[in-house]
Every structure is written in structure tokens, then in C-alpha cells.
Amino acid sequence: MSPLHAAFVWLNDPANWQGRNGVPYLTYEHLYISLFAVLLAAVVALPLAMALGHLGRGGGFTVTVTNVSRAIPTLALLTVFAATSIGFGNRATIIALAIFAAPPLLTNTYVGIRGVDRDIIEAARGMGMAERSVLFRVEVPLALPLIAAGFRTAAVQVVATATLAALVGGGGLGTIINAGFGQQDQGQILAGGVLVALLALLTETALALVQRAVTPGREKRRTTRRAVEAADAVSVS
Amino acid sequence: MASLLAQDQPSNPWFTWDYVANNRQDILSALEQHVTLTVETILIALLLSFPLALLAYRYRRLAGPVLALTGVLYTIPSLSLFAFLAPFTGLRARTVLIGLVMYALLILVRNILAGLDGVPDEVREAALGMGYGRGRMLLSVELPVALPTIMAGVRVATVSTIALITVGVIVGYGGLGGLLLAGFQNNFYHAEILTASLLTVALGLTADLLLAGVTRVLTPWARSRS
Numbered sequence: 001m002s003p004l005h006a007a008f009v010w011l012n013d014p015a016n017w018q019g020r021n022g023v024p025y026l027t028y029e030h031l032y033i034s035l036f037a038v039l040l041a042a043v044v045a046l047p048l049a050m051a052l053g054h055l056g057r058g059g060g061f062t063v064t065v066t067n068v069s070r071a072i073p074t075l076a077l078l079t080v081f082a083a084t085s086i087g088f089g090n091r092a093t094i095i096a097l098a099i100f101a102a103p104p105l106l107t108n109t110y111v112g113i114r115g116v117d118r119d120i121i122e123a124a125r126g127m128g129m130a131e132r133s134v135l136f137r138v139e140v141p142l143a144l145p146l147i148a149a150g151f152r153t154a155a156v157q158v159v160a161t162a163t164l165a166a167l168v169g170g171g172g173l174g175t176i177i178n179a180g181f182g183q184q185d186q187g188q189i190l191a192g193g194v195l196v197a198l199l200a201l202l203t204e205t206a207l208a209l210v211q212r213a214v215t216p217g218r219e220k221r222r223t224t225r226r227a228v229e230a231a232d233a234v235s236v237s
Numbered sequence: 238m239a240s241l242l243a244q245d246q247p248s249n250p251w252f253t254w255d256y257v258a259n260n261r262q263d264i265l266s267a268l269e270q271h272v273t274l275t276v277e278t279i280l281i282a283l284l285l286s287f288p289l290a291l292l293a294y295r296y297r298r299l300a301g302p303v304l305a306l307t308g309v310l311y312t313i314p315s316l317s318l319f320a321f322l323a324p325f326t327g328l329r330a331r332t333v334l335i336g337l338v339m340y341a342l343l344i345l346v347r348n349i350l351a352g353l354d355g356v357p358d359e360v361r362e363a364a365l366g367m368g369y370g371r372g373r374m375l376l377s378v379e380l381p382v383a384l385p386t387i388m389a390g391v392r393v394a395t396v397s398t399i400a401l402i403t404v405g406v407i408v409g410y411g412g413l414g415g416l417l418l419a420g421f422q423n424n425f426y427h428a429e430i431l432t433a434s435l436l437t438v439a440l441g442l443t444a445d446l447l448l449a450g451v452t453r454v455l456t457p458w459a460r461s462r463s
Contacts (some may be wrong), residue, residue, distance in 0.1 A: 028417040070400065070441075072438055072441075073404075075406075076403060076414075076417055076437055078432075079417045079421050079430050079434070079448075082421065083420070160315075161314070162319065164316055167316075167406070168421050170419050186324040189323060189324055193317045196314055200312050200317070201313075204312045
């Protein structure tokens with residue numbers, strides 16, 4: 001039986017769609033690990049990036065964080081965390097993934113806030129706005145398209161990286177691939193690969209739509225270009 | 238009671254020179270595999286990326302599809318890519334190599350194109366005015382001007398390749414990733430896990446610094462300007 005045929009058979013076996021090792025549960029687990037990781041990263045990265053962007057400091061810091069994070073293999077951090085007292089399984093995975101989700105959020109938010117037209121900010125100050133209002137009522141709304149782009153990059157990366165948790169005792173869709181390699185089941189390996197790739201592509205498409213929705217029409221081209229530049233900092237996982 | 242309990246737990250420090258000394262051979266061979274795979278990946282990716290990028294540069298209509306395909310491929314997780322390849326290419330080093338070359342290729346093609354697009358029109362016109370042909374202009378004007386951007390791509394591709402090789406452990410060729418997973422499976426052998434992690438990060442940062450040095454040597458004009 002060819003690997004393709006075996007994968008087709010695996011995907012059509014009802015047993016693979018039931019219980020805690022079934023595709024629906026593993027997909028749910030994969031998504032909630034990813035969601036919590038992105039939220040955790042956002043809680044740390046967004047306030048920091050907003051403060052740095054507003055004050056106009058720390059451009060070098062964000063670049064350094066991004067460069068160093070690229071050199072750290074996700075698998076290494078996942079393994080280190082899985083072997084500590086934070087414990088096995090999903091909590092360790094969520095923290096490790098959050099660390100990799102932070103740099104794109106940090107960079108995009110920083111670049112977005114720094115990119116707000118200085119004249120607009122001067123006008124806001126001239127109207128007597130307090131610094132806090134300048135940040136939350138002028139800079140953040142105008143930076144929203146880029147912040148959304150940062151969320152998209154971070155989330156897509158986290159969904160992709162969450163797959164690796166399976167190698168070190170974690171859950172999610174990666175367990176299908178890992179167990180497939182363990183049993184040398186070609187069909188399962190390929191089926192797992194297809195499911196993971198589909199989830200990654202669906203996440204990317206869904207969040208691209210969200211990003212478009214929060215981007216005003218005339219800004220679309222410009223924001224896409226700047227988001228691509230900011231996302232250059234990001235790596236595959 | 239507490240001391241009794243403590244004695245029951247064998248000590249498992251995060252770093253000891255004992256581990257390094259006792260497993261020197263394993264560490265060195267994992268490191269060697271890691272470096273070999275990295276060098277092979279980048280060389281093959283460079284060889285393939287230049288013709289592709291030049292094609293997309295000359296025939297602008299190709300650039301859109303090439304970059305779109307790049308984006309889609311980049312979204313696919315490495316473990317998934319290895320899962321696509323392994324049933325056909327087997328549990329061998331070439332499975333890791335093919336997967337990593339694909340990712341590196343994407344980074345390189347995009348940066349070579351960006352570099353060539355960044356050559357100012359005046360420079361190109363001046364070269365044409367001096368009687369340069371297309372081929373000579375590409376080799377002695379356009380590529381040198383694009384070099385800093387191309388080298389930036391080579392640096393990103395190299396550092397991410399070094400990090401990604403660890404995932405190759407799934408098909409048995411993960412370089413230092415092999416030690417990571419062995420340490421995890423060997424009752425969370427902390428020293429093995431952390432040594433492998435630190436070596437991978439150090440390898441990535443060293444390669445980045447080396448390539449930054451190469452860029453400086455290759456582009457003396459950029460150096461004197463800054």
C-alpha cells in the first residue's frame with residue numbers, strides 16, 4: 001500500500017476521530033495551547049512595546065530580542081521546560097511557546113507606534129491631551145493594523161511550533177506525527193503531516209482576514225509592506 | 238526526614254563538566270552532524286536560489302507567484318514537512334536536508350530579489366551608459382550593490398537552519414537535537430539537555446557573527462561609509 005493510500009485509509013478510520021487521541025480532541029488541545037500562549041505573550045509584550053514606542057526608546061532592544069530568539073531552537077526550550085518542575089505537558093508548552101510569540105508582537109507594536117505621523121501626535125498634544133490619552137486614543141488606534149499583523153505572525157508561528165511539543169510529552173496534533181514515527185506507520189505520519197499543515201494554513205488565512213478587517217482601505221498596501229518587513233524577523237518553527 | 242528524602246533523589250544538576258568530559262565523543266559527533274547539515278543546506282540552497290531569483294528578476298511576472306508560493310511553504314511547520322517527506326525519502330539525512338533546503342531557499346530567493354530591486358536606477362543607467370552588457374552589469378554592478386541584502390538573507394537562513402535541524406531528530410538526524418531528546422528520554426538528564434541547548438544557541442550566534450564578518454570583508458565600501 002502506498003503511503004498516500006495508507007494516509008487516506010487512516011483519515012477514514014472512525015477510530016482515529018474519537019476519544020482523547022482522536023483528531024477533534026487533539027485539534028481542540030492544539031488550539032487552546034496556542035491561544036493561551038499568544039495571550040500570555042501579549043500580556044507581557046504589548047504594554048512593554050507600547051511604552052517603548054511612546055517614549056521612542058528601545059528600538060535596539062526589540063531588534064536584539066528578535067535576533068537572539070531566532071537563534072534559540074524551539075525544541076530546545078520546549079525540552080528544557082518539559083524537564084523542569086513547571087512540569088510536563090501543556091503548562092510547560094504554553095510558557096515555552098509564549099516566549100517565541102513575544103518577539104513578533106513586540107516588534108510590530110513598537111514599529112506601529114513609532115510609525116505614527118509626528119504631526120498627528122503634536123496636534124493631539126496641542127489640543128491638550130494627556131500623554132496617556134495620546135497613547136491610547138491616538139497612537140494605539142493608528143498602530144492597530146500593524147499590531148494585528150503582529151498577532152497574525154505570532155499566532156501562526158505558535159500553531160506551527162505547538163506541533164513540536166509532542167516530541168517531549170506534550171499534546172496537540174503533533175502527537176499523531178510523533179506516534180506515527182514511533183510505530184513506523186507511514187499512513188499515520190503522512191495523515192498527521194496533512195492535518196498539521198491544514199491547521200497552520202487555516203490559521204494564517206483566518207487571521208489574514210482579521211488583519212484586513214482592522215486595516216482601513218487606503219492603508220492596506222502600505223501596512224502589508226511594513227508588516228512583511230517587521231515579520232522578516234520571524235522564523236519557521 | 239528531609240535529608241532522607243533528598244538522598245532518595247539522585248542529584249540532577251543543569252550543568253556539570255563531568256557530563257561534558259564523559260560524553261565528549263557523543264557531543265562532538267552530534268556537533269559535527271549539526272555543522273555538516275548546516276553547511277550542506279546553505280550551499281545547496283544558495284546554488285538553487287540564484288537561478289530562481291534571477292529568473293524572477295528578469296521575468297517580473299514570475300516574481301508574484303514565486304513569492305506567494307514562498308509564503309505558503311513558510312507557513313508549513315517543519316515537523317509536518319518532515320512527515321510529508323519521510324514516507325517517500327526514508328529515515329535518512331537527506332529527508333532533513335530536503336526540508337531545510339526548502340525553508341532556506343525561501344529566505345534566500347526573497348532577499349536576492351529584494352537586493353536586486355534595491356539597486357538604484359541611476360546606478361544601472363550609469364553602467365549602461367558606460368557600455369556594460371546585461372551579464373557584465375549583473376555580475377560587476379547589480380550583485381555587488383545587492384550584496385548586503387543578500388548576505389542578510391544568508392545570515393537569517395543559516396541561523397534558522399541551525400535551530401531547525403534539531404527537529405530532524407524525528408527521522409534520526411537532528412544533530413544536537415539528538416542529545417536533547419536523548420536527555421529527555423533518559424529520565425530528564427538535565428546536564429545533557431542544557432549542554433545541547435546551549436551548544437545549539439552558541440553555534441547559531443557564532444555562525445551569525447562569522448557571516449557578519451564575511452559581509453564586512455566583502456563590502457569594504459559600506460564599511461568606510463558607516
